Amino acid sequence: MRWVIRLAGVVLGLVALFLVALVLVPRERVAQLAAEQFEASTGRALTISGEVRPSVWPRLGVRTGPVTIANAPWSDEGPMLEAAALEIGLDTVALMTGAWRISRIALEAPVIRLERSPEGQANWDLAPPAAAPAGKGEATPAPSAGGGLSRFALDEGVIHGGRVVWRDGRSGASADITALEAQVSLPEPGGPADLTVAGQANGRAFAAEGTVQEGASFLSGRVVPLRLSLVSGDARVAFDGQLGTAPAMAEGRIDAALGDLADLMALVGQPRPDLPQGLGREEVGIAGRFTLADGGTIHLREGQVSLDGNRLAVEADLTPGEARPRLEANLRAEALDLSRTGGSGEEGAGPAGAADSPQGWSKRKIDASALGELDARIALAAGSIDLGRIRLGATKAIVSLDRGRAVADLREAAAYGGSLAGQVVVNARNGLSLGADLALKGLATEPLLADLAGFDRLATRGDVTLKLLGSGTSAEALARSLSGEGSVAFGKGEMRGLDLAGMVRTLDAGYVGEGKKTIFDRLTASFSIENGVLRNEDLVLAAPLLRATGAGRLEIGARTVDYRFLPRLLPREDGTGGVSVPVLVTGPWAKPSYRLDMEALVRQPVEREMKQRLEEEAAERLGVVLGEGESLEDAAKRRAREALEDEAGRALNRLLGGD
Known part of the structure; x- marks a missing residue:
C-alpha cells in the first residue's frame, strides 16, 4: 500500500500546484502577453476586449471576450480578423519552471478577411515593425524568411464556426467560406505546420488536410514544400510539391479525380463548363507533373488524363488570354470513344447522328457551345477513334480551335481498310456548320456505308473524294442542308x-x-x-x-x-x-x-x-456471214455445203495426181 500512498501524494501535489498556479496566474497579464507576442511577430495590433476569465480544463489558460486583429494599412474592409471569443492555453510544464509560453490559441466564430490589393499586396503578408537602425559599427540584422512569424511557434491553433471572406482587387474574384473548422500545429519556430480544414464554400462542403514544411515562409507568400489533399463531393485532389502565394506559383505531382466538375466548380464559385460527352461531361481525372508559373500559365508533363473513360497521355500548356485561355497540347491514346460527343447529355441520349427511327435522322439538338470555351492547337495520335457514325483506325491529326471554330487536319488516318486524308471543320461561331474535304483511298464500302447510313448492299473497294458543307443544330438539319x-x-x-x-x-x-x-x-x-x-x-x-x-x-x-x-x-x-x-x-x-x-x-x-x-453471236462462232435476207439456218446449210464441196474438190485433185 506504500506505493499507492505515494502515488496519491503525487497527484494531490500536482492538483495543489495547478490550483496555486491558477490563483497566481495574472489573467490580464496572459492576455497582454498574447497581444504583445502577436504584434511583435506580425506587426499587427491584437485587441482583446471584454472580461478575461481563467480556464482550468481541458488546459490551463484564459478565455477572453471579443478580439480583433488589425488589417493592412491599405485596406478599408475593416479588421483582418474579428472573433466572438479567444481562448489562450499555457504550456504547464514551462509554467512550473517559471516560464510563460502560449501553447494553444482557439478562436470562436471568427470572421477572417483575406484580400489582395489591385497592386498585388496581400493583407496576410505579416511582418514585424522595422527594427531601429543599427548604431555605428553595428550590423543590421537581415530579415528572416517569414518576417516575425519565423520566431512564432504554436502547439495548437483552432478555429471553430468561422468564416473567411476572400477578395481579389486585381481579378475581381471573390469567395466566401462558412462553417469553418480548422486546426493547425506549428511546434517549431519557422518549422513545418500541419493543418486540417473543413467548411463550406459557395454552398459546397469541403475538407482539406496537409503539411507545410515552412509555415512562416508560406504565410509570407514564399514558395515552400507542401503536401495537400482536398475533398469536395465527388472531387478529390492531392498535391505533393512546392507552393507559393505571392505570386501564386506551384510545382509538383498532382492526382485529381474531379467527377463531372460540378462540385469543384461550385466550390470556387464558377459555372460548370458544358463539356461534350466523351470529353469530360461525366468524369474528369488528371495526374502528372503540374506547374503553375508566374503569370498564371499552367503546364502538365507526364500527364495522364481521363475523360469519360477515354485515357490520354498528355503534354500540355494552358495560358490565360484576354477573351479565353489558349491550350497547346500533344495527346496520345490507344483508343478514343467520341461516339457521344454531340449528345445533349440527357438520359438516354445516343450519338448525335443516330436516327430516332430507321427512317429518319436525329432531331436532338447538337450542343457545340464548348468549342467557345478556349482556343487550342492540339496534336493527336490515336490507335483508333470512334466518331459514332464513322470509325477510324490509327490516326494522326492536328486540331485547331479558334473562337468556336474547330479544324481537324487529318495527316494520317486508317479507315475501313484504306486511308483517309483531308480536313473537317466544325464552326459554332454563329449557329453550327460542318464542312469536309476528304479523300479516301482503298476503302471497303460495306462497313463504311453500314456505319454511315445503315446500308450494306454495296460490297467493293476503291477510292472516294468528297467535299461537303452543311449547317443546322441537329443531325436532321445538317443532312437536309x-x-x-x-x-x-x-x-x-x-x-x-x-x-x-x-x-x-x-x-x-x-x-x-x-x-x-x-x-x-x-x-x-x-x-x-x-x-x-x-x-x-x-x-x-x-x-x-x-x-x-x-x-x-x-x-x-x-x-x-x-x-x-x-x-x-x-x-x-x-x-x-x-x-x-x-x-x-x-x-x-x-x-x-x-x-x-x-x-x-x-x-x-x-x-x-x-x-x-x-x-x-452464233454466226460469229460458226464462222459464217449472213447474206441479205438469209436466215442463220440457211447460212449454216450454205456454209456446210461449201465446206463439203471444197473437201470433195481436194480429194478429186489428189486422186488425179494433183498437188
Missing part, C-alpha cells in the same frame, strides 16, 4: 439484293431480295449535292456479259432513293448493242423497291433485238 460534290471509283465487287442480269434475261422484276446480287468488275460515278439531295448522271457499271449506266437522286435528308439503271446484256466491246431493260430503284434506301421500266420496255423490240444478237 448538305451541299457539295464528289466521285467514286471502285474495282471488283457486288451489289446485293439485285440481279440486273437476271432481270434483263427473264424480263422479271422479281430478281431482288436475299441471295440476289450483281457482280461487277468496275463501278465509277461522280455526283453533286444541293440542299441535301445527291444527284448523279454518269454511273457506269461493267460486268461479265453486262454493262449498265445509271442516273438519279438520293434524298439524304429524307433517306430515300429514286434511281434508274440501264443495264445492257451481251453488249459489244464499245458498250453498244445488246439487250437493254431499264430498272427503277425507289423508296427508302434501307429497303428500296425494284421494278422494270415497262414503258421504256414496250418502246423497244426486245425479242427481235435479243434474237438478232444471239444470231450474230
Whole structure:
C-alpha cells in the first residue's frame, strides 16, 4: 500500500500546484502577453476586449471576450480578423519552471478577411515593425524568411464556426467560406505546420488536410514544400510539391479525380463548363507533373488524363488570354470513344447522328457551345477513334480551335481498310456548320456505308473524294442542308439484293431480295449535292456479259432513293448493242423497291433485238456471214455445203495426181 500512498501524494501535489498556479496566474497579464507576442511577430495590433476569465480544463489558460486583429494599412474592409471569443492555453510544464509560453490559441466564430490589393499586396503578408537602425559599427540584422512569424511557434491553433471572406482587387474574384473548422500545429519556430480544414464554400462542403514544411515562409507568400489533399463531393485532389502565394506559383505531382466538375466548380464559385460527352461531361481525372508559373500559365508533363473513360497521355500548356485561355497540347491514346460527343447529355441520349427511327435522322439538338470555351492547337495520335457514325483506325491529326471554330487536319488516318486524308471543320461561331474535304483511298464500302447510313448492299473497294458543307443544330438539319460534290471509283465487287442480269434475261422484276446480287468488275460515278439531295448522271457499271449506266437522286435528308439503271446484256466491246431493260430503284434506301421500266420496255423490240444478237453471236462462232435476207439456218446449210464441196474438190485433185 506504500506505493499507492505515494502515488496519491503525487497527484494531490500536482492538483495543489495547478490550483496555486491558477490563483497566481495574472489573467490580464496572459492576455497582454498574447497581444504583445502577436504584434511583435506580425506587426499587427491584437485587441482583446471584454472580461478575461481563467480556464482550468481541458488546459490551463484564459478565455477572453471579443478580439480583433488589425488589417493592412491599405485596406478599408475593416479588421483582418474579428472573433466572438479567444481562448489562450499555457504550456504547464514551462509554467512550473517559471516560464510563460502560449501553447494553444482557439478562436470562436471568427470572421477572417483575406484580400489582395489591385497592386498585388496581400493583407496576410505579416511582418514585424522595422527594427531601429543599427548604431555605428553595428550590423543590421537581415530579415528572416517569414518576417516575425519565423520566431512564432504554436502547439495548437483552432478555429471553430468561422468564416473567411476572400477578395481579389486585381481579378475581381471573390469567395466566401462558412462553417469553418480548422486546426493547425506549428511546434517549431519557422518549422513545418500541419493543418486540417473543413467548411463550406459557395454552398459546397469541403475538407482539406496537409503539411507545410515552412509555415512562416508560406504565410509570407514564399514558395515552400507542401503536401495537400482536398475533398469536395465527388472531387478529390492531392498535391505533393512546392507552393507559393505571392505570386501564386506551384510545382509538383498532382492526382485529381474531379467527377463531372460540378462540385469543384461550385466550390470556387464558377459555372460548370458544358463539356461534350466523351470529353469530360461525366468524369474528369488528371495526374502528372503540374506547374503553375508566374503569370498564371499552367503546364502538365507526364500527364495522364481521363475523360469519360477515354485515357490520354498528355503534354500540355494552358495560358490565360484576354477573351479565353489558349491550350497547346500533344495527346496520345490507344483508343478514343467520341461516339457521344454531340449528345445533349440527357438520359438516354445516343450519338448525335443516330436516327430516332430507321427512317429518319436525329432531331436532338447538337450542343457545340464548348468549342467557345478556349482556343487550342492540339496534336493527336490515336490507335483508333470512334466518331459514332464513322470509325477510324490509327490516326494522326492536328486540331485547331479558334473562337468556336474547330479544324481537324487529318495527316494520317486508317479507315475501313484504306486511308483517309483531308480536313473537317466544325464552326459554332454563329449557329453550327460542318464542312469536309476528304479523300479516301482503298476503302471497303460495306462497313463504311453500314456505319454511315445503315446500308450494306454495296460490297467493293476503291477510292472516294468528297467535299461537303452543311449547317443546322441537329443531325436532321445538317443532312437536309448538305451541299457539295464528289466521285467514286471502285474495282471488283457486288451489289446485293439485285440481279440486273437476271432481270434483263427473264424480263422479271422479281430478281431482288436475299441471295440476289450483281457482280461487277468496275463501278465509277461522280455526283453533286444541293440542299441535301445527291444527284448523279454518269454511273457506269461493267460486268461479265453486262454493262449498265445509271442516273438519279438520293434524298439524304429524307433517306430515300429514286434511281434508274440501264443495264445492257451481251453488249459489244464499245458498250453498244445488246439487250437493254431499264430498272427503277425507289423508296427508302434501307429497303428500296425494284421494278422494270415497262414503258421504256414496250418502246423497244426486245425479242427481235435479243434474237438478232444471239444470231450474230452464233454466226460469229460458226464462222459464217449472213447474206441479205438469209436466215442463220440457211447460212449454216450454205456454209456446210461449201465446206463439203471444197473437201470433195481436194480429194478429186489428189486422186488425179494433183498437188
